[in-house]
Amino acid sequence: MTLPATPGPELVALLRRELGRLDERIGCLTRNRDAIRDYLEPRPESAAAGARWVSGTAG
Template structure:
C-alpha cells in the first residue's frame, strides 16, 4: 500500500510516517519509481509505535525494543545492555505511575457521573 493508505488506516499523518522511517522504526520497500510501498503488517506496527510514543517512550528506545514486540511470546533480546535494562525499568515504572494516575482520575470521573445521574 502507499503512504496515504497507511496514514488513513492508522490515523497517522504522512509526515509522522516519514519520521518513523527516518528513525528506523518503519522500513518500507521502494518501488522502481521511488515511491514507498508499505506491507500490510506495518499497519499493526504503526499502531504499536504510536502506542509506545503515547506512553512516553522515545523513538531511540522504541527502535531497540520493537524487534522484541513482534512476537510477544517469543521475546529474546540477546544484546540487552545493563543500561538498556535500567532504561526500560525506569520507563516501565514511569508508565505504572501514569497508569495509576489515570486510573484514579477515571474512577473520580465515574464517581462524579454516578453521583449526578
C-alpha cells in the same frame, strides 16, 4: 526498533525506569477515571435533590 536478544545493563536500567513511569501514569489515569465515574454515578440522596432543583422546587 529491534531490541538485542540480551540487553546490556544500561538498556535494562532504561527500560526499568520507563516501566516505572508507565506504571505511575497508568495509576494517575486510573484514579482520574474512577473519580469521574464516581462523580457521574447518581447517588440516591443526591438524585432526589437534583430532581427537585431541576423541577424548580429547590430552595
